[in-house]
Amino acid sequence: MREKKTIVRKQKAPGKGIKLKLILWGSLALLILLTAAFAPYITPHDPYEQDLGRALWAPCREYLLGTDRYGRDMLSRVIMGARTSVFSAVLLVLITTVTGSVAGTVCGYHGGKLDTFLMRVSDVFLAFPGMVFAIAAASVLKGGLFGAVAALALISWPKYARIVRSQVMAIKNAPYMEAARLAGSGTVKIIFRHMLPNIAGPVVTTAVLDMGTMMMEIAGLSFLGLGAAPPAAEWGSMMSNGRSMLQTSPWVILAPGCAIFLTVMIFNLLGDTVRDLLDPRQRKKEELPL
């Protein structure tokens, strides 16, 4: 079936230019990560230094992106914000990938009551609008940015658990699994040596694709005042604080807004490229959790 289809429809040769794309988007993403890592050393001004004498200056040579209402340099705050926003997104993706994969592997490999229970729980999480859950959890946890990350982790793991579970179940009884078992490999060895390398592709793809979404969600919670608290430089809360100045000094919104937009876009492009690379025939069905 599949082979026939590719003959019938004209398709571009896969792999062409993908490596180039990977290098391009990968290095841009790396640049953002490095900016985040070295943020305190590359800001032109102190991102927290207030000076009301230069409040709400429009972008100029000294302050390339202008200043906010306390006279803080927007460029420096955007750079510092990269640290908060990007690192919290990375942390969030790591937490959800690991917990989701563990849950998914256990469910897929063992099955039984635990599987049924965890899958019902994940059904509930997948069915309800995540953001509302996250808002409730973030306000209960009250831990600022970390609370927001924990809240989003709580609602995001089921997606990974689903993907990993279906993958594990698909390859659990493959001949080479039997072979490994017959060769005397224990459960742990089978999972780590034979299973995880084989299911890593879709998980990595989903994780990279999720970076952008997660970043937007963290920024969204901060925008609602449930994430990073002022005066911390975080893109979402910077935009929320600048709302009232939209008419008079739009740069206080535009600078962090464009920073989120560009970062999310680069990670999305990287995610698409990784998917094309690992998964030429786009496993659409598995990417949709429902």
Place this chain on the structure above:
Amino acid sequence: MKKYVFARLIQMIPILLGITLLSFILTNLSAADAVDIMESNQGIAMSAEEKNELRQELGLDRPVIQQYAAWLGNLLKGDMGESFVSGQPVLASFLSRLPATLSLTVASLLLTVGISIPLGILAAVRQNRFPDYLIRFFSFIGNSLPNFFAALLLIYFFSLKLKIFPVMGSAGGWKSIVLPAVTLALAMASKYVRQVRAAVLEELDQEYVQGARARGIREKRILFFSVLKASMLTIMNLLALSAGSLLGGTAIVESIFMWDGVGKMAVDAITMRDYPVIQAYVIWMAVIYVVINLAADLICHYLDPRIRLGQEGAQ
């Protein structure tokens, strides 16, 4: 058929019980006390005894399960209690906000469908050619734009600069719904264009399309009668999911545009620990969840003859 719908509605009861109990426990876990919050909200200083009295009056001193049972008993009588913050009956204030969310849901879904289906089909038919690239480019941008940024950009250009639409609130008649609906539709349409494109492409690959072409049926007819109908299945399922989360209120968009819907109500209630309002909202979410899933099933049932005729295994 009727039996099926009835069974599904019966299934709602355990879901409702579970979800309301869960939210009861969750809200009780939070460190802040509702009475303390009421005090700070209303700005009246209360003595410790007064606070304790109030706690007793509201039943907050009792164990969670007892509070839950009392609440459930009242609910069966149609009484959802009064808001801790405003003192108004919860049910009435909830119902008064529902139309705002409903109209926003309908408007943004219509926009989404109106944008994404034609563009998705166009992109699929012109696969890997200019219109396809252009549509995918814009869908990419829409996917990377956080909705609060999109909302602020729209406000900046259309309300503050061009002064076409009001900045916020719902007093401006139909004009006031345009910006929030567009904000929501931008993100959804960007996502759906890709899905519609993928669904149509997959359908175009099917053998029956080859067969139809071989029989000399016109391409347009194949596209609009067979392919589109078959791809509707995927799209309908997605739309049902989106409708579900839209009906739950879009906290961020509603609060930016000061749109007085249930999403904004929920966020306000959550931050103020207004338990009765939170409970009402949770019930609403559970009802939406069940109804939307049921509706999606019924639509699929209607659209897909394989399901309708009970030949799921047949190719």
